[in-house]
Amino acid sequence: MKNLVIKTVNLTKKYGDFTAVKSLNLEIYEGEFFCLLGPNGAGKTTTFLMLLGLTRPTYGSAWIYGHDVTKNPLEAKKRVGFVPEVPGLYDDLTARENLVFTAELNGVPKGIREKRIMDLLEKVDLKEWADVKVGKFSRGMKQRLAIADALIKEPKVLILDEPTAGIDPKGSEEILSLLEILSKNEGITILMSSHLLHYVERYGDRIAIMSRGEIVAMGEPSSLIKGESVIELNLKEIDNLLVSELGGIKGVKEVRREGNKIIVLAGKDIRKEIFEVISRRGDKVSGVSFAPSLEKIYAKYFKEEKA
Template structure:
């Protein structure tokens, strides 16, 4: 497999504080890859080293085959960046932003106009291209920033908390555009996020980061499957007695009486539900409702870190 980003024990220290601690990261070409973790986990510091904004204290990293320390100019020429903080001028139009960025990145004049039109179509801002940015919504501004990062055909696009502060509907709209640009532009996307749903729905692979370390990395499906624990929620006429009895059934790992319902921790819950209903009937319990939940990325994060992302 070809990796467009590779790090080996990359580390960033500030006096006695280690922000990024010996991180090994391998990002496959043309993937959408998330670094998932809470604020203060080291996500932005890691991205900043890969973008050559910060120099590592130790370790190595390559982006698009270029060493971030020895070849920073080549790294910067092959990447696009969208920072967590907004970086737009409200008194410029969307088109003017793209024109300025294209010029800064040395996009030849003969292809600049065509490329700007391509990007405006990709981020669905063609009709608003000549309006001032101060009239744009939060989602439109974020799309413009993403488009600006794409103007010079980068191989890698870095997105630092791309949907921070956006409402759920706008967030899903941004996910759609990220998937589209990944597919149409053949660009690898490395993003940081603390939104579980964003990492789960949007990304091909997820690296869980906490306290400066990458703890686990895999596809969202595999990370959740590793827990081997579905949750079955049951409402019954005798919850306390049912919780005491159901633990006898093969496949039921744990049973909790939460008062209004019973929570069962099981493997392959969809296969076990018929057996649970049969067991309840045989034991004289009345089942009022059954609900199956598969593990979430939050469950995975809690397992490997012992905490939840607030």
């Protein structure tokens, strides 16, 4: 079992009568790349600010590596690097000088400072730009430097608020693949927000869709496959023939087996066809759930929010 890194229980933030984040329950594990997706005003930034101890929850609690973010903020914060929506970099300093400044602030010992900075610049692919003033950088480069900046204190968790906002597709890909490498190769837990579904669907281990302060859907990116529905069947026993029979139903895009569960992704509602197969075969089904795909849910909430 993987380490639980971020946990929230009924985390709530109210501004007067308005509830920006409503009873949020999240569990994020070590090395996970977790995307919080939601339209403007959904409550993403407010959630992050609470996790970072920068704003107090109205109710509920949050822990990072078991440290309560309100009761023990310093212990929690020590382990978290934050990349805000608008990174606080100095345009008139070079990339290296910016990182030296942050390293000093974080008390990185002088003897190891230079090496850590050059390693980080290499990691974010800015080594050749080390001595160029940040004012000359593209937005994508600035964002990558901001990631290096957040990594100076060697955090175990990285929280990024819309790291691809305003960055072109190529720059966004570079950022997302960098984050993927950090989570996969270094075991850093990544929590990022975005309001663009199509960028995050190919990255990330899990995606949660937030709307009006609440998580309305959560799942793995595979359930984002374009389509109408995701059907989960819990069975006493699974045989491969059933998997292939379900795969043969018209409209099915993917059939996946997870333990004693079968997950069927389909381009339309095929519940009836599935039940026909199962009742003919006499499989013992102990549970069924049906949900629209995350893509559908996202489209629905995004439209509502815009309207």
